[in-house]
Each structure stands twice: as C-alpha cells, then as structure tokens.
Amino acid sequence: MTADGLTQARTKMTEAGVAPTAIDVFSRFYGLLESGETGVVPETDVAPLRDVPHLADLEVDEQAAREALAVTAVIKLNGGLGTSMGMDRAKSLLRVRGDQTFLDVIAQQVLAARAETGARLPLVLMNSFRTQEDTLEALSRYPDLAVDDLPLDFLQNREPKLRTADLTPVEWPADPSLEWCPPGHGDLYAALYASGTLGRLLDAGFRYASVSNSDNLGAAPDARIAGWFAASGAPFASEVARRTPADRKGGHLVVRRSDGRIILRETAQTLPEDASAAADIETHPYFNTNNLWLDLRALAEELERTGGVLDLPLIRNDKTVDPTDPSSTPVVQIESAMGAAIEVFDGAAVLEVDRSRFLPVKTTNDLLVLRSDVYRSTEEHRLVATVDAPLVDLDPKHYKTIAAFDARLPSTPSLARASALTVRGDWTFGRDVVVVGQAELTDAGSSAQVPDGATVTADGVA
DSSP: OOOOOOHHHHHHHHHHOOOOOOOHHHHHHHHHTTTOOOOOOOOEEEEEOOOOBBHHHGOOHHHHHHHHHTTEEEEEEEEOOOOTHHHHSGGGGGGGEEEEHHHHHHHHHHHHHHHOOOOOOEEEEEOOTTTTHHHHHTTTOTTTOOTTTTTEEOOOEEEEEETTOOEEEEEOOOGGGGGGGGGGGGEEEEEEEHEEEHHHHHTTOEEEEEEETTTTOOOOOHHHHHHHHHHHHEEEEEEEEEEEEEGGGSOEEEEEETTEEEEEEEEGOOGGGGHHHHHHTTEEEEEEEEEEEEHHHHHHHHHHHHTTTOOOOEEEEEEEESSSSSSSSSEEEEEEOOOGGGGTTTTTTEEEEEEGGOOOSSSSSHHHHHHHHTTEEEETTEEEEESSOOEEEEEEHHHSHHHHHHHSSSSEEEEEEEEEEOOSSOOOEEOOOEEEEEEOOOOOSSSSSOTTTTTEETTEOO
8 A cells, every 4th residue: 555645636636626625524534444444333333223203293383394494405415327227417317207307306396395385495406527517407497496696506526536456546548537436425514515505505594404315306395394303403313214125225223332322324334244134124123214404503513613524434435447347447435425424413313204205216116116107296296105116126137227218118107006017028118008916027038018008917918
C-alpha cells in the first residue's frame, strides 16, 4: 500500500472541483479503510429493535400537522442511473404509470399536497452530474414547482475509485468517467452542507425535511408524520416497516449492545456467518425504508460542529473499475448510507409505517407490478394497492434491461387476480392479457407469444 494514496486521491478530487467538505469526508473514510475497517456489524454486537410506535396508532393534532408540514421541505435522492436495468440516464425518467415517469408522479404529489394543505413544500433533488441536465429539463414542465429562490436541486459529490492492491486512485483511459463513483447516499449531508442548500432552506424558514429515494413513490408528503416528528422533538427519525420473506436481504435497524443506540446494518455490513441470523425476520422485524425525517437546525448544528464531516460508519464496496467487465481492475468504492446517521444524533426516533410508504423499483419485476392494475392512483397522485401485490419473477436473460422488458411487455397485463407470475424463456405479451393465480410460463426453447386477450395460469396460456 503506498503512503501517498490519500494525497493522490485528494489532489484528483481538488483538480476535479470536488467540494473541500466532501474531500474531508472522503479522507476520514480513507483513514478507516486504510486501518482495516470494513464497517461490518457482527450479530453478537447487536440486539433486536423492539417496541416501535406505529403511525396508525398515533393521535396527531390536525392543526399541528399542518403547521409542521408548512415548514417541511421534500428532498428526493435522484442520482441513480438505473444501470442495473440497462439505463444510462436518470432512473426517475423511467415511465412508471401510463406515460408518466417517476419524476412526473413526484411533482404531482408535491403540487397536490400544496393544494390540499397550503404548505409551500419545496421539492429539492439531490442529483448526480449524470442526472442533473435531463432531470431539470423534465421538471421544466412544472413551472409552479419552484418555491421563491430556492434551488430545485443540488449536486451529489463524487470520489475516485481506489485500486484494491494499493488504495491509489485507479486510472482507466478507455473511459475516464469510470474512475469515479458516487459516495453512496450518506453523501446527502455533506452535499446539503457544502452546496449551501441547507443554509438556504433554513434562511427561508424551513425547519424539517422529508427525505426519500426518487424510485419510491410511496413516500409522498405526509402531514401526520410531519406532525408526529415535530412533536417528538427528535433531531432525526427513520420510517421502518415490518419485514416479510421478500425483505430477508437489505438494510435493517438493530440496537448496538455497547451503548443502546439504534443503528442501521446494511447487507454489505453483515458477516457471511451472520447472514441467516440477519435474514431472520422474527428476530430482526424492521427494515429501513430509507424514508427519513431531519430537523434541519439540529443537522446544521452537528455539521457546523464537525466541519461538515458526520461520524458515519464506513461501507466498503469491492468491485471492478468497469462494472460490466469482471476482468477489469479490482477497486474499492468507499460508501456510506444516509440512514446510518440515526446513530449520530442523540434522541433519534423510529416510526413504523405500512407498506404503502415503501414502493421501490429496483428491478423490472418491481416495475411490472407498479405499472399494473395492482395499484390505482388517487386524486393526490398517491399509489394505493387494490390487492396484495403478486410475486413476479421474470427471466433475467430476457427481461433484465428496460429495453428488453418494454419490447416483450409493450402492454401491461392485468395482475389483480394473480398471486404470482413466473416467466422462463423469451415470451412476448399481447394486449389485454390477464394473469390469474400462481401463473407460470415455461421456457419453450425459442421466442413465444402470449396472444391478445389470453389468460395466463399455472397451466400456462389459456
């Protein structure tokens, strides 16, 4: 390991115009990485999280809720490109309901909440340098979205990928953009601070922020949660939901035995020998929805105290410099999770919500369900499940990318009567297809067609 790896990385970031605060955050994580820190949270060090209040059981004064929402900003993480689905632009520009994109639905949810409550509700996106231009162009269709002189977005930082062999910044002349990576969504705090967006929100009279991912349309503005958060006096809160068998993997909240603090444990922070214990949904019943609530004053005070460097745990992510080429140079990406800030703040709180607040789209399986008649849109542009969502499992050989998915599913089948849909092989769906029960299509050995108006059941196409 070379002694000047950090120096090289800091120089590269400075020359690229990365904010000094972000460089300081990276330097802290680099020191942890160099010392052998992995961010792993052993099962023996934690206890289950229990006795979490549920939103449905809370009494929240309606007027207090409106007052809290009136000083709340909506922040959406919008730096993702959807590369796992073959996209090369902002994932939020993906069509999700009819001709509407994630971004369309988000904008309409915010405008509807403003009309209903009278709150100003600024929408502010954390974009990456790859998503900013397309996103702002799409938002130009909503001229009423801007609030006073507040920005519509601020930029996520970037950092160099590090060669696994010596922790020096990797060089990749074939595509220099691959030498860089995002720092994970834990960068939210440094980016808010360094961009000046946090200060501008406070100066404009905003006290709280609701933060969520742009691919989660369940996280619409909610006055009751805003009222609960304001009344709690907590500096930070995380929305959690009950885990199901489908949630065995992924971030979940636990209690650290050494100090009793609630912490977030991501999959990447779990030891292999702890995998089964971490996946036990009876032992660890709550998963992290990544819907957060921030007291902006408390956040500003902590960031001022630390010079913008929150004491977040490291997540080490081992990859190759070209993610599409497993033979390319092995690299380490330094990451952090924004939900991990729950351990930074004294008095941080958790709130259980139902699954309607968590509708993420990570794969084309999720996208098919969200596009279908399993959900309906309300006048407030919220998505409401009409039935229990079926388990969809599309053949990744033929449906993994958006281009392949849209080519084979030009018309979304009805899933309202389905409990599951498994597709193996190369099937193209016609119009007005209905899926019923535990439906399955097996590999026919070549491309096959589900005709217009057909019904798909456990026995195949009828």
